[in-house]
Amino acid sequence: MLDIIQGLFRPLDTDGPILFWAKEILGALLILAIFWMLAQLIVMALDKWGKRLASFTSTDLDDRILHRITPHVSRLLVTSGIYLAIRSLPLHEKLILVFSGVLFIVLVIIVFNLIYHAFDELLQWYIAGRQHDTDALISRHMIPIAEKITMLFLMGAALIVILKHFNYDIFSLVTALGIGSLAIGMAAKDTLAHMISGFTLMLDQPFRIGDRIQLSGGQVGDVAGIGLRSTKIKTMDNQLLIIPNSDLCNTMLINQAFPDVRAKGRINIGVAYGSDVDRVKALLVATALEVEDVLRDPAPEAYFVSFGDSALDMSLFFWVEEYSRLFDTTDKVNSLIIRRFTENSIEIPFPIRTVIMEKGTN
Structure with a gap:
């Protein structure tokens, strides 16, 4: 039993094992207490002085990042104190490696979690300030995708840091991942093409x-x-x-919502030959203005387009506030045109074909 105990711990001090361990544990607790107090002081400083410094800036980005990262800074310092306290104890080398390895992984997770929350807050702030900016680099619909990509990147970086700490060969892992990615890419090239197009x-x-x-x-x-x-x-x-x-x-x-949501309607109509073209154009514009949904600015316009086979071809152009109203507004304008043409004795002719039959000679 004594051999097992001596195998777990380093050689004992001449003052006796109890006094020796009391000193070592006291030193580890002192390290932990110092880092805990340091964490509390830094959190207080960030809450008090950090917010005051952030109030001098015109943006609230620094306030939001400060609010998100403060708990992670506290956890980072406390975990660092535990890490150093464990390493200060005269434990067996294997136990130190196990405990310090686990705490190192926790430290890496905390650091990369802190970076992720800071980036996420930056992304949210950027999108919030450009909700109506069509030229923004990243739209609000890309936030979930950007967050997932950032998380995957940080997880990969954290894995590399952890493996490097434990002296694993990173290059062989990267090579294996590269070969695996190539195989997946060849097998799912169509899906990858759709995904790349989605990012585009x-x-x-x-x-x-x-x-x-x-x-x-x-x-x-x-x-x-x-x-x-x-x-x-x-x-x-x-x-x-x-x-x-x-x-x-x-x-x-065709994107009907660009450059804005207004839409232009067009109605083609033919009137009988012999009609007063200027009067027809004025009547078309006046008829369009009778419909409430037709915009006054820009105003409706009517044009004599061409000479048709059976009619004089006219075109009426008008604008509506939103493209979703165009179909309904066109129906209203068409119905009103028929009524006004009837009231003003303007004829909309049927297609006419003149057939000349010559009497054959014997």
Whole structure:
């Protein structure tokens, strides 16, 4: 039994094991107490002086970061004190390695957790200040993805630091991960292409969630969600259209919400030959202005477009406040045009074909 005890602990002092261990434990507790007091003092200083210094800046970013990282700073100092206190005890070398290794892992986790919370607060602040900025580098829809990427990066960095501390060969691990990534990339190249295209859509922002877009195939709908693999579009007939991101990146589309949500309507109509063109144009503009949803600025405009086979082709252009009102407003304007044309005896002719039949000769 004595051999086992002596194997666990270092050689004892000549003053006796009790006095020796009392001194060592007292020293370890003193180290722990110093770091605990230091943690309390730093937390108090950050709460008092840090907030005062942060109040001199025009932004609240430093206040928010300070609030997020203060608990982690306290944990970091206390854990550091425990780490140094354990290493100061005259334990067997293997026990010291085990305890110090576990505490080192905890320290690394605390440090990288502190970095993650600071970055997350920076990201939240950046997005909050640019909610209506269409040129922002990162949109609010990218926050969950950016947080996941940051977490994966920090986890990888923490793993490398821990493995380096325990003298593991990092290069062989990186090589194995590289070969594995290559194999996965070859097997899932289509999925990776969609994911890369998803990042491209989120960074380039050709459209945002809620925008109404028109695809090259003629489909029109509102963007319901932008994912890593696909984009969901809610069509006008309340169906969900799911399109792979790589297809959206390589096609031409129309975003009806850019540069703003106003929309321009066009109504083509033909009037009989012999009609007063100026009077028809004035009547079209006046009719459009009777509809409440038609904007006065920019004002409606009417044009004589071309000579048709059976009619004089006219076009009426008008604006509405939001593209979602365009269909309903067009219906109102069309209905009112028919009524006003009837009241003013303006004819909308049917297609006419003149057939001349010549009598054959014998």
